[in-house]
Amino acid sequence: MDTITTKMSREEIFDLMKKFITEVIGEEFVEEMDISPESSFTKDLEMDSIEIVSFSEKIKAHFGEQIDFTGWLSAMDLDQLINLNLGMIISYIEECQS
Template sequence: MDTVVVLKQFITEVIGEEFVEEMDIDMNSSFTRDLEMDSIEIVSFSEKIKAHYGDQIDFTGWLSNMDLDQLINLNLGMIVEYIDNARN
């Protein structure tokens, strides 16, 4: 399944379908500004990535190497790129 589709499903599960219906999630969608995800929601999202991709993707480790500005500006496209590169 396409990485974007998988991640959009995870976002929907974490923040709720009613909230997602009101927005257009694309590759530039910021997790903090556009999706307004808090740290607990991002942790839940991260756990879904780990459960889906297993040890093949070290999403938590990748995030831990970012500074605060990078985390604040994290968008869907950055995560898709990371996962696709890590899987190849």
């Protein structure tokens, strides 16, 4: 498990999230999309729940105990999950680092 030791900037977290999303949904789909912090998971990225499971697993594997990503998601209701965007995740990871 490659747990991080140094604090990442918003840009670095964004790039890492983009890498994870590419791994989950495949490069050919990502190329057609303009991924930004405003991109929502279900609407813009069209990720279904099993893909979000894979994405969560990647975050867990990368950050380890430092971030309780599933715990954070489990506190959300369906509307919040549907509206979840990349920026919110970046902010959450940023907060966990501080």
